[in-house]
Amino acid sequence: MRDVEHAMQAAFVRWTSVCRIPEIELSHAVPNGGQRSKATAGRLKAEGVKPGVPDWQWPVARGGYIGLAIEFKSPGEGPTKEQRDRINALQMAGWLAVLCWDWEAASRVVKGYAGMIKLEFS
Template sequence: MTRVNKHAPHRTEHAEQAAVIDWRNAMISQWPELKYLHAIPNGGKRDVVTAVNLKREGVTRGVPDLSWPLARHMYHGLYLELKVHPNVPSDEQTDFLNWLSSQGYCALVCYSAEEAIEALKWYYEFDGLPF
């Protein structure tokens, strides 16, 4: 049985993604291509007017959280969907990730900032299949 520390701070997908971007910002001097890693602000709660406007502008359910349009070997770019346990990708997210993979992109689900950073390092230094 897994024990849960009731006093541990609740991790959020926002905090994990912000930690990835903080790491990116610190690493840009070593890996200049990281400046092209960007968020796709698809999720989150919004008021009705903002949600309607964003939908009209093309916000689409299932699009991953982060995109890095950097070609590496057989991949056209990298997409990352960040989740925290016990959350899992929605059906729309799974469908989009599978479609990206079928189109030659590397599309991964990461469950922490650390895992996402390891995925970014692996992708940048590409030496075979992930993990």
């Protein structure tokens, strides 16, 4: 994960720790990004790590979705093919899966998903 994405996701996770949204403690990060040695990459693959999995997940059903997944991206960057494919697959499986380019946008998505503010997801 790039430094900008790391800082963005870390700010978002700090926000989740104080936002007082029920069941937010069930959320988790997915440490897929970053450079790894071939040995570590091999071990992680053997354990089931897959490319393209979004950075943050909240496996709690809300508003007709079975979970929320957020992929953080640095401004001006887009998702990889693996990330697009995984996001599409999650959406087809009933998840709300989105891209966010700043932590504030991610917090609005979470508030909308939790029913705290009105957001339309399409």
